[in-house]
Amino acid sequence: MHTLEQLKSGQLKGIKRLKIASGLTDFPAEILELADSLEILDLTGNHLIQLPDDLVKLKKLRIAFFSENDFDHFPPVLAQCPHLEMIGFKANRISFIAEDAIPAQVRWLILTNNQIEYLPKSIGKCHRLQKCMLAGNKLTELPTEMAACRNLQLLRISANQLETLPRWLFSLPHLSWLAFSGNPCCPLQQTDNTLQELDWADFELDTRLGEGASGVIYKAHWRHADVDKNAAQVAIKIFKGEVTSDGSPADELNACIAAGTHPNFVQVLGKICNHPEQKQGLVLNLIPPSFKNLGGPPSFETCTRDTYPGGTSFSLTAALAIAAGVAAAAAHLHTQNVMHGDLYAHNVLINEQAYPILGDFGAATSYGNSITAWAPALERIEVRAFGYLLDDLLTHLAPADTDQATCLALVQLKEACLQEDVLQRPGFRQIAEKLEQAAKMHRQATAVTDGYQ
Missing domain, CATH: 3.30.200.20 (Phosphorylase Kinase; domain 1)
Known part of the structure; x- marks a missing residue:
């Protein structure tokens, strides 16, 4: 955290990342003097209502956070920032976004908890958009032009006023993480399960x-x-x-x-x-302390993909056990008409025996029996998220594993989960069966290898 005094005194000259939260009501002009270096600007937690037209002087700006301020509209000047690809306006009072106000090159857009009633049609020009956070607004529909955002991987539209989900949503080739609870199209479901x-x-x-x-x-x-x-x-x-x-x-x-x-x-x-x-x-x-997170959350650079510490590796046996446990959990969820919405390695805990526990239902949607026509597509959207997790496990396999046949089977399963035609992906029951076959293949290969030693 930096101070306004440091900024005005020139102490921050040459910095790449600036963060100030001190009740600002006006955008400090001194920030523009950092144009040659500033890449990340975080003015979260102030009382700003507008940005200066000469913000475009920040030619290197890639990431800008203005959450928890008092903006009532999305500042169109941001569209003129040539390298701006991550924007955050969580918890403002934004009700209006003009056409072409959102930078076309944006990859990560955060507009959570505002008062937005509709999105501009021009959002369809954001072909690089991967992560879009729109929960807690007043949206009644998504513009059909948004179907052109074919790189979209994560979408949060919970707690809005959507009467239905658009059909094009189920044809987005890369969509993997979807949350849409708390909308009229997904009312609270009665369940036979009860809690004491x-x-x-x-x-x-x-x-x-x-x-x-x-x-x-x-x-x-x-x-x-x-x-x-x-x-x-x-x-x-x-x-x-x-x-x-x-x-x-x-x-x-x-x-x-x-x-x-x-x-x-x-x-x-x-x-x-x-x-x-x-x-x-x-x-x-209480989960025993022996359980650790399988991976870390995405970074600014990876956007939608999990991160792993250097040196992370899994044996093929461990990878199979982790994948099988997560697939079984996901299959159970969709049998109960529940979409996890955040199927990520950072939401999976494992112990030394590679036993996985899937947690964090913060993005989960209980879609119930009222929208069963969507169920196959919803499950297969989540299957793509599982495909990314499987890709992570394969990427971090220990080099000592030489069971190429089982590895090939896992690669083929991953590719099936990641294919762009949503309904051509396998369901989680089929995935669980494939993983059981792969585990059996690996046990046989290991037994043969052990027999030669």
Whole structure:
């Protein structure tokens, strides 16, 4: 974080990344003096309402964040910034976007939690658009011109006023991560699955384990648990109660209930009642500390693809186990008419035995029986996300593995999952069968190899 005083004094000359949050009401003219170096500008958390026309002087600007400000329209000057490819206006008051105001070269567009009623037709010119965050607005439709955004991979349209999903959405060749809960086209679904109500007073919070977009997770002790001492340690997720980049916490809670139980999910023990601030929450099994994230979230550079620390590698046996567990979990979800929406390695936990647990239902959509005609396409959109995960596993295979036949089978499965014709992709049940065959092939190959040693 930088200060306005540092900027005005010239101390920041030559920097590539600037971040100021100090209640600004006017755009500091001194920022334009950084034109020769500035690539990332973050003015989140101020009170700006407009940008200067000479912002175009920032010729090297690639990333610009203006979230949590007071803009009521999308500044058209941004379209004149030649290299601007990531833009964030989360939690403003934007209700209007003029035609051609969005830079045609944008790859990552964040307009979450505004008051946008319609998108300009010119968004169809954004052929490089990969990630588009529109949750928490007032959209009643998506422009048909958006069908031309054929590189779109991640789309968040939850918590809007969409009466239906456009047919062209199911033909986008690269769409892999979709969240659309909280719209009239996807009303809250009644489910046969029920959750026990657990009194807040029966829990004692311990350490904070982490925080996501939708809530905070704590380790807790369940005082009245009719279980052994170790099992009395649980995790509690307290929802923040506000629209996130993925959607609303109420829809996440609903999706968790609709999903039911599965060996490759975090087990949900119940939902919190009688919270002193009337917040919603879930009580979950505490995941042992031996479990770690399979991958890291995307970076500015990778945009939609997960990241992995240097030196990351998986044995072929581990890769097969991880893929099989995630495919089984996804197959179960779609049997329950639930789309995860965020099927990523960074939302998968694994232990040393490569046992995977799929978590984070923040982008999940319980689409229920009312839109079963969409179900095959929705599942196969998620299959493409699985194809990317499989590609990650194959990319990071340990070089010692020499079972080429099994590797080839996995490569062919990955290619089938990633093919551009949505409905030609396999479903998750078929994927699970292919992975079982590949695992059997690998066991046989390993047995033969061991026999020669």
